[in-house]
Amino acid sequence: MEQVLQFFFEYKEAIFIIALSIFVGIEVISNVPAVLHTPLMSGANAISGVIIIGGIILVGHADLTSFSLSLVLGILALMFGTLNVVGGFAVTDRMLEMFKKKKK
């Protein structure tokens, strides 16, 4: 019990953010019409590509003086993340464009 409380106190900010984000995520998504499930999913998918920030930080501060496996993997992570972000937002836009077209 003491350890749990200790853990909570040390990481209280993180736990607050998690709890509130979960609530916001649920709240924002509830009552989405079924029509939008696919675009919503691919849009959300693109947002999860926010890992790209991690990739930028990783490669940004990587040591370039010597060749290393970490550098290669870091660049790979960055490319994967970009693929996720750019592809995700682009395909979502393409789908939603089709929805809009027929509204006329």
Added chain:
Amino acid sequence: MDKVIGILNGMEFTIGDSLLELSYLIAALLFVYGLKLLSHPATARTGNLWAAGGMGLAMVTTLLLHKDANGSGIPLTNVWIILAAIGVGSAIGWMVARRVKMTAMPQLVSIYNATGGAASMLVALLEYPNAVAGDVGSILVTVLGLFIGAVAFSGSLIAFGKLDGRVGDIMKPFMTYINLVLLIVTLGMGVYIVISPNPPAEMVWAIYALLGISLVYGVMFVMPIGGADMPVVISLLNSFTGIAAAMAGFIYNNQAMILGGILVGAAGMILTMLMCKAMNRSLINVIIGSFGGGGAALDREQGNVKEITLSDAAVLMSYSQKIVVIPGYGLAVAQAQHIAHELDTLLEGKGVDVKYAIHPVAGRMPGHMNVLLAEADVPYENLVEMDDINPDMPNVDVAIVIGANDVVNPAAYDDPSSPIYGMPIIDAHLAKNIIIMKRGMGKGYAGIENFLFFNDKTRMLFGDAKSSISKLVNEIKSM
């Protein structure tokens, strides 16, 4: 930018540091706002752009303003490498997004899930050696990011393979136990790494071992899940990539990553639950994969199926008042959505009221059918959700089932032994006439016998959906 403007916890911080955090706050708010707009048809497209803008902002400010623990920014050479990597990723992502067929959307989302998961997995893997020994919190998030990212990565690849017809369903009863063992080993390994007092730099072997088992677990996790459950799996894996990204966010104490990731994780979970509800199954049930395994479904008198000729079908449709089209994945496979729209415009011209009834899990991912019909320009108002159309079904003259099977299977109501018993279905059996377009007498994707085919009111129209419908269109035109 480098002007020191204050001290926090013994560390000086500059204008740039503060601006960076401010940009993360704006990005996080844009994610929330974008997602909010994305959930309404009229504002969805704008919402997507806002979220993309938030992402772009966070990327640019990180590149310009981020500093490592020693306070040095990103060197110019590294900036060029980053820009090159982003350039390559963007070019590929953009091209694929523009060219992919709408029928292949589930595959594409699976691939993006895989890349997102892989990125999180790699970031966690590379950051692990930098963690401080005994710092339970940061090692915990690293291990979780690695595990969830790896499962999302290998699981999504298998899901892609299944959707694309490259990987079959492998369902053996013992697999449940193997998976359980794998999960316990993975968790044990994770706990060991987290509580170990050794410096992470000496534990690199353990993190690679964890990576290996996690990847295997991802494969084994998706492998036994039946094809009909794909909408649930895709949405679950989508949720995983979000959670993995959030865990990586904790490594960098980056609020934009944390909030964005958790947001997607929670949203994905909700969507997963919705899909489970639409199939009347629990998530555990889907994961363990007891679907269609028994094969001990009720052995009923099958009766005969009755076929209908094209001209009879044409006459029946033309003189109806109300027709409901129930599309399934078969329609998408045959690429028949455009010709189906031609059929409904033709019938509407004759004064027939034509609506499309969309089951929540029609197609291979949530809402897939709506996208396909939107691509074919079927007006939004003509798509009716299951719960809205069902009370009206007894007044429908003809229900036309195109390439759908399980979502109209009445066994969901009256056969407690059927795997889909209790699943909400579209009540095609209540319509006055039922025409079923199907390639042959094969079972549905879930592999369950459908007694709707033997119903007295049912007539079958065998053949490829696209050619059947185009023949029908010609037949009606020549009447």
